[in-house]
Amino acid sequence: SAVISQKPSRDICQRGTSLTIQCQVDSQVTMMFWYRQQPGQSLTLIATANQGSEATYESGFVIDKFPISRPNLTFSTLTVSNMSPEDSSIYLCSVVGAFTANNEQFFGPGTRLTVL
């Protein structure tokens, strides 16, 4: 398996500001994903973070609002831009790598964001 860490673990932010979330893996991975989990809801995929190229966004999510970087095979960032209270959610990264099988994904611990 892999150890996945996310920073920050939680934050409280003001409306209109931006927050960058980091996801670090202790081994190289093939794929990295970013999910949003709104309060009391299931997970919704935001985008696939592509190493060395632009992320692939799901319907309803745009790069201007959620810019993503993935400079190498172990690290990615998600920025939540121009935040509003509706962005209050848990943001999770997940990975697929040589240690996974059958399309399973391993998840980070999540970043709990509250926007006031």
Added chain:
Amino acid sequence: GNSVTQMEGPVTLSEEAFLTINCTYTATGYPSLFWYVQYPGEGLQLLLKATKADDKGSNKGFEATYRKETTSFHLEKGSVQVSDSAVYFCALPNAGGTSYGKLTFGQGTILTVHP
């Protein structure tokens, strides 16, 4: 595309009660099926999986059998503990092509176990 429907919760049980959380799926072919668990304040952990029809996944006393006849993957545990209180998600991979590697999750079922 592939989809999963999970029983609506929440579920409240007393310790040592029997647990069933229903999950049915619609899929192209026979994809792997997963149950993930999210303990309070934590991320998701893979609880168990099954990779083909009639497979039984098991872990921590939980079991789920991949039944293609009923397109189901129900989660069961014979005797729940307070420490099992969590949110449980059924999941399966999206169909192929550009969806490679992606997962589709059920709505999640909140389980609360009382002493």
